[in-house]
Amino acid sequence: MKNSAPNRPSLDDFRKQIINGNRVVLAQAITLVESQRVEDIQIANQLVEALLPHTGKSMRIAITGVPGVGKSTFIETFGKYLTAQTKKIAVLAIDPSSYKTKGSILGDKTRMEELAKDPLAFIRPTATGATLGGVADRTREAILLCEAAGFEIVIVETVGVGQSEVAVRNLVDFFLLLMLAGAGDELQGIKKGIMEMADAIVITKADGDNVKPANQAKADYQHALHLFSENTAGWRPRVITSSALENKGIEETWTLIQDYFNVIHSNNSFKELRKQQNLVWFHDSIQQHVRQHLLESVKVKTHIQNLEKQIAENRILPSRAAQLIIQDFFQT
Amino acid sequence: MKNSAPNRPSLDDFRKQIINGNRVVLAQAITLVESQRVEDIQIANQLVEALLPHTGKSMRIAITGVPGVGKSTFIETFGKYLTAQTKKIAVLAIDPSSYKTKGSILGDKTRMEELAKDPLAFIRPTATGATLGGVADRTREAILLCEAAGFEIVIVETVGVGQSEVAVRNLVDFFLLLMLAGAGDELQGIKKGIMEMADAIVITKADGDNVKPANQAKADYQHALHLFSENTAGWRPRVITSSALENKGIEETWTLIQDYFNVIHSNNSFKELRKQQNLVWFHDSIQQHVRQHLLESVKVKTHIQNLEKQIAENRILPSRAAQLIIQDFFQT
Numbered sequence: 001m002k003n004s005a006p007n008r009p010s011l012d013d014f015r016k017q018i019i020n021g022n023r024v025v026l027a028q029a030i031t032l033v034e035s036q037r038v039e040d041i042q043i044a045n046q047l048v049e050a051l052l053p054h055t056g057k058s059m060r061i062a063i064t065g066v067p068g069v070g071k072s073t074f075i076e077t078f079g080k081y082l083t084a085q086t087k088k089i090a091v092l093a094i095d096p097s098s099y100k101t102k103g104s105i106l107g108d109k110t111r112m113e114e115l116a117k118d119p120l121a122f123i124r125p126t127a128t129g130a131t132l133g134g135v136a137d138r139t140r141e142a143i144l145l146c147e148a149a150g151f152e153i154v155i156v157e158t159v160g161v162g163q164s165e166v167a168v169r170n171l172v173d174f175f176l177l178l179m180l181a182g183a184g185d186e187l188q189g190i191k192k193g194i195m196e197m198a199d200a201i202v203i204t205k206a207d208g209d210n211v212k213p214a215n216q217a218k219a220d221y222q223h224a225l226h227l228f229s230e231n232t233a234g235w236r237p238r239v240i241t242s243s244a245l246e247n248k249g250i251e252e253t254w255t256l257i258q259d260y261f262n263v264i265h266s267n268n269s270f271k272e273l274r275k276q277q278n279l280v281w282f283h284d285s286i287q288q289h290v291r292q293h294l295l296e297s298v299k300v301k302t303h304i305q306n307l308e309k310q311i312a313e314n315r316i317l318p319s320r321a322a323q324l325i326i327q328d329f330f331q332t
Numbered sequence: 333m334k335n336s337a338p339n340r341p342s343l344d345d346f347r348k349q350i351i352n353g354n355r356v357v358l359a360q361a362i363t364l365v366e367s368q369r370v371e372d373i374q375i376a377n378q379l380v381e382a383l384l385p386h387t388g389k390s391m392r393i394a395i396t397g398v399p400g401v402g403k404s405t406f407i408e409t410f411g412k413y414l415t416a417q418t419k420k421i422a423v424l425a426i427d428p429s430s431y432k433t434k435g436s437i438l439g440d441k442t443r444m445e446e447l448a449k450d451p452l453a454f455i456r457p458t459a460t461g462a463t464l465g466g467v468a469d470r471t472r473e474a475i476l477l478c479e480a481a482g483f484e485i486v487i488v489e490t491v492g493v494g495q496s497e498v499a500v501r502n503l504v505d506f507f508l509l510l511m512l513a514g515a516g517d518e519l520q521g522i523k524k525g526i527m528e529m530a531d532a533i534v535i536t537k538a539d540g541d542n543v544k545p546a547n548q549a550k551a552d553y554q555h556a557l558h559l560f561s562e563n564t565a566g567w568r569p570r571v572i573t574s575s576a577l578e579n580k581g582i583e584e585t586w587t588l589i590q591d592y593f594n595v596i597h598s599n600n601s602f603k604e605l606r607k608q609q610n611l612v613w614f615h616d617s618i619q620q621h622v623r624q625h626l627l628e629s630v631k632v633k634t635h636i637q638n639l640e641k642q643i644a645e646n647r648i649l650p651s652r653a654a655q656l657i658i659q660d661f662f663q664t
Binding site: 045048049052053056137141196220223224275278279281282283284285286287288289290291293294307308311312314315316317318319320321322323325326329330 | 377380381384385388469473528552555556607610611613614615616617618619620621622623625626639640643644646647648649650651652653654655657658661662
């Protein structure tokens, strides 16, 4: 397929430049995978596929937490700590609310200012506006592109208030949840199910008067995680306290993450995890395509609305309504 | 459509007898909705649909817990308490493992012996052996049949070790989890996510030497639920201790359940919950039918296996593999 867009590298140029670590081209490539245009999607697929042999080598880490928890500060401090050790890190920031607020992440230019200037770091907000499935797909491909460009640690940042964390959980190896001390009430901001996905919790802002409540919160969460954790990969989630202000808990976080990867590499669950995630991706994609085909059928769309009304009024059995939709769809 | 099976009531007889509370016919009707035969499915759908106006009035309650928690004993004691107040109760027991063990529920004839003899109670094990989606569908229809037969409380019993609880959560109004005292280790038997679906936890066997650990477990779980609960319907999950032996906590459980229904009726979330569950049912059914159509295509089946192998070896992008499947499917 010809790539006819002006000012855009050819597929092969794209591939080579990304492998060379050219971050301008990397940014262009991420824009390409984010595009909804049919031609772009085809080229993006070809590009990511051409880069596949160069992917998979990074530590994929999700970092989440509600607004106000100090996510940017933590990621900046943590990121600087890593680049000081000559690690190349990429930060992909997802904010599903940004399509409403016109970019709460994009708009906030002062975020991670220091890290943004770091030659070993690459920061990229994800343009959203589509479904969560879409966000996940695009983030997945952005991770692969960053890996092909040689980033050793890819951090996916989410805002910790919605369903995007569940989608992101399937894209990463390690899930880190940031929490504030003070316990109890602020948790209302964390959606059910997010906490128990965590491989670790970091209690932020554990400095000054906050040290004592932070330690209390640490004990509380450690206890709660103990009750709830599934412990499948031979890993028991841990809680640590940190202060970006006093540079506390940053090294500990990195040690913990390395411990985690050591564990999952040694018991083979890393390989299994990645494989399972790819199979989930495959089957999710199939479902997504079929659903799209189904919902794009105008006839079916009207039919679904009518039936939903009848269901709400208890006039038809939902399973029979579904049969009607299917008959309709496979006749067209 | 003619109902030609011998010894089986006509559709209209089925309908009338069920509304009259004939439990022999009710049992036959549940067998009908459990059937996988195409003709039976059609008649079952017609029957449930004909009965729709007579459904929806019961309290739908899930009770779950790992084997050994004392589920049968609790349900029997609780059931007897309810029938003593002239409540009509139905118990539908789902055991997804029974297709392996050839009926761990069906085989155990001594379960709920007292309750089984009670003229106000109806106990029905669910024949399983199919997918969870199938179990959920059949249980959903069995609930509706029991409601049409006049049962005021329908208890769905599951074994608390698998995914069936997640499916069942969408069928009921109230989700009760039974737990043993002793905390910590026995929780390993409870799958991630089941505890946080609970509207209430009952700590069983809180008698004799167990009273102290039961109270400690109560405090622990109350704390954990507090940290994890979403509290959407204006309800905060509660924990109580009980002893079937000493008849303790049974009345308290019933009071708690009534409190719950009062709350969700008064803030309108009951109506919303039921409506949402029906819409979930509708859309799940659509997905299920489409998936079935897709997977039944022999060509697609082989294709999926080949692609899964390629994905595991990192040779193809999962999203592109999905596109290939879809092209294949919609060409046939």
